[in-house]
Amino acid sequence: MTVQDDRLEFEAHKRKQALALGEDKAVFAQSLDMLTALDRYDYSYLWSWMGVPIIQMPADIMATQEVIWETKPDVIIETGVARGGSVLFMASLLEVMGKGKVIGVDIDIRAHNRDTIESHPMSKRVVLIEGGSADEDTLAKVRAEIPPGSRVMVVLDSDHSRAHVLAECRAYADLVTEGCYLVVADTVIGFMTPDQTPKKRSKIWYPGDEPLSAVGDFLAGTDRFEPDPLINGKLQLSSSPGGYLRCVKE
Template sequence: MDFKDLFHKYYYDTHVWSEGNTSWLGVPTLKCPLDLWIYQEIIYETRPDWIIECGTNLGGTSLFLSSLCDLIDHGKVITIDIADNKIPKTHPRIRYLIGSSTSEEIIEELKKTIPKEDSVMVILDSDHSKNHVLKELEMYHSIVTKGNYLIVEDTNINGHPVLPEFGDGPMEALEEFLSTNDEFIIDQSREKFFLTFNPKGYLKKIK
């Protein structure tokens, strides 16, 4: 294991990034702050009309994304979770959907809500099992618009380089998806800070 991976594992295992340790405006945000900075750059550059987040959890990331939309005065967030965690629903740019990110009902609601001409970015951060992430990739890749990003989170698990005991997860789903899909490229320029929880997970739609 090289120094970069050793530091990644050390940082991850401290759980400084986890619930109770990192927050956005007081709301727990289970993210590496370096990835959040990259999200800021992507949103400023691409100015998506809609950001779809699969996996609301405690709501910190959706609040962060909506705050960025406030700063550029553009965009809305739709966040999806199978559980209603009773998050205070106070930000006007956020819409909360309760249900599985891979259910036909949720997909139909997204299609009904988002005008066909609007630009869309998607972040996958729900169930991290390979089969679930692969199904999300198959269902959401067509919703992402050309020039925008499909971000697969937590590709670092299952030994990439953390949690080697996890089993097949987001990285393995991503690799299988890309083996048959040429609409996206891995934008490794988004890994410029060296530490990212989403290695190879910043997918830019080019077709």
């Protein structure tokens, strides 16, 4: 029996549905309500990657995996190391591809978290840099770790205040290469009401002083980046809807 090759149809249907989902405001409102309920149980803190806590929503882990596999960056820079699961997750994808490294930047890499990362099998693809992510001396260290001609992706997941995220966007944008992504985490806060804003955090950010506002300011001043409607469209139960920005020109 001959079975039809439906791969192209499958992908086309997937794209159509993702774009339609991105336009469904009612479903997105339900997603925000569910995230608010899940936050009572520290939902984003419940997951791990290869044994290490990864403080992410599953949808964002999948979306990040998709863009890394699609664009095949040589270097991924992440600001905000936390417990290390995210840098190790991205390092494991680079390991599968047989190339590259992740540069993790944090103002405070605590000794026990550094130990977890440096003792992990994926540590061979991780470089840790301690310092303020938007400070010029830190940026100089980051640039020194990028080989000439590298394809570069950036993930911003540190201080989520509007001013800091905007400073990071402007500081790291020039490092992102055409076709690769600048990912701004925790943009979901900008879609929430003050009552929905996660409260069980060391710092609380409210609508207007959060990453989505910074993304708006950043995009207003550049033509190098555009929100990816396909990735952002399907980000339900996600911390970063609207935060996946593709670099469209050098």
